[in-house]
Amino acid sequence: MTLPRFMRDALEERDSIVRLDVLHVRGELLTRSALGPARLESSADMRSTVEDRALIDSVLSYIEETVMDEEPGDLDARWGLIFTNAQGQRVLSFYLDKFGARGVAEGYEIRLHNADRIIDLLKTVTGTP
DSSP: OOOOHHHHHHHTTGGGEEEEEEEEOOTTOOOSSOOOHHHHHHHOSEEEEEOOHHHHHHHHHHHHHSOEEEOOOOOOOOEEEEEEETTSOEEEEEEEOTTSSEEEETTEEEEESSTHHHHHHHHHHHTOO
């Protein structure tokens, strides 16, 4: 399986990642318009910080194993994953809708085909039903 170039480039730095911030907005929360990445970051009602290397590696592996295609479309972001290195710099920003069907990674709009594993793992991290 081949990841889009922008994802391969970002994941090349996976060994430098020391922290994952998981942002979430409940799927049933109604908004006047779809949430984009910036709005999700400012209005997330749940935030979790993960520094467990094994858990970070699991999330990154699930992302690597997800089939995705660059495809413009509307995203109503409900999950945000911000991976940072020891210097506090973002290495990868990844946003998903509540189903894991649409996303934005590194500013590119994508369609995901088997991202339910990522969503299920994020729910266990945040304790979200």
